[in-house]
Amino acid sequence: MPDFIYLASQSPRRxxxxxxxxxxxxxxxxNVDGDEAEDAEAIESALAGEAPTAYVExxxxxxxxxAVARRARRGxxxxxxLCSDTTVALGRTIYGKPDDAAHAERMLGELAGHEHRVLTAVALQWGSKRLTALSVSRVTFSKLTLEQIAAYVATGEPLGKAGAYGIQGRAAAFIPQLSGSYSGIMGLPLYETSQLLRAVGFGV
Known part of the structure; x- marks a missing residue:
C-alpha cells in the first residue's frame, strides 16, 4: 500500500x-487545455428529472x-x-455552482428561510476495488433580505460553491441550525472518507 493517495479535486477545502x-x-x-483537455462542466450537468442523490452519486x-483514466494515461x-462531489438540494431541486453573481443571488433567495439538504458523495478506487459512501446533512438558512444576499454575494465567496455558499465562511452567520456532517457540508465527510480508506488498508 502506498503512503499517499491521489485527490482528484480542485477544491482547496477537500x-x-x-x-x-x-x-x-x-x-x-x-487538463484544461491541449490534446488531453477534459470537460469537467459536462460531467456535472444534471439529467432531466434526476433526483439529487442519484445525481451526486x-x-x-x-x-x-x-481520474483513473488520467492516472493511467500519465503513467x-x-x-x-479519491473523488468527491457535493450538491445542495431543496426538495428535488439541485443547486450546483452558480454561473455568476446574479445566479448566486437567485439561489440564496430560494434557500433563505428554508431547510435544505447537502449531499456529498465519496468514491475511492484502489486497483479493481471501488468503494463509495454518501453523507447527507440538513442545513437551515435564516430569512435574508435582498440587501444581505447582495452584500454576501459581493464578497465573491458564493462563486464556485454548490448552493452559492460556504459554511466555513461568512455564510455561517445565516445558519441557525444544521444536522449531519460539518466536514461533509464543506465538501468531504471525514468520517465516511476515513472508513473508505481503512477498508482498502490505508492507515488513517
Missing amino acids: SQLLEQLGVRHELLLP RVTGLKLDA LPTAPI
Whole structure:
C-alpha cells in the first residue's frame, strides 16, 4: 500500500480536510487545455428529472472514472484515488455552482428561510476495488433580505460553491441550525472518507 493517495479535486477545502486527517495526498487534476483537455462542466450537468442523490452519486462516479483514466494515461505511480462531489438540494431541486453573481443571488433567495439538504458523495478506487459512501446533512438558512444576499454575494465567496455558499465562511452567520456532517457540508465527510480508506488498508 502506498503512503499517499491521489485527490482528484480542485477544491482547496477537500485538500485541507485530508490534511486534517493526516492523509498525505497528491492532486490528480484534469487538463484544461491541449490534446488531453477534459470537460469537467459536462460531467456535472444534471439529467432531466434526476433526483439529487442519484445525481451526486453519478457525477462522483464519472469524476472517478476520469481520474483513473488520467492516472493511467500519465503513467503515474499506482495509489488509491479519491473523488468527491457535493450538491445542495431543496426538495428535488439541485443547486450546483452558480454561473455568476446574479445566479448566486437567485439561489440564496430560494434557500433563505428554508431547510435544505447537502449531499456529498465519496468514491475511492484502489486497483479493481471501488468503494463509495454518501453523507447527507440538513442545513437551515435564516430569512435574508435582498440587501444581505447582495452584500454576501459581493464578497465573491458564493462563486464556485454548490448552493452559492460556504459554511466555513461568512455564510455561517445565516445558519441557525444544521444536522449531519460539518466536514461533509464543506465538501468531504471525514468520517465516511476515513472508513473508505481503512477498508482498502490505508492507515488513517
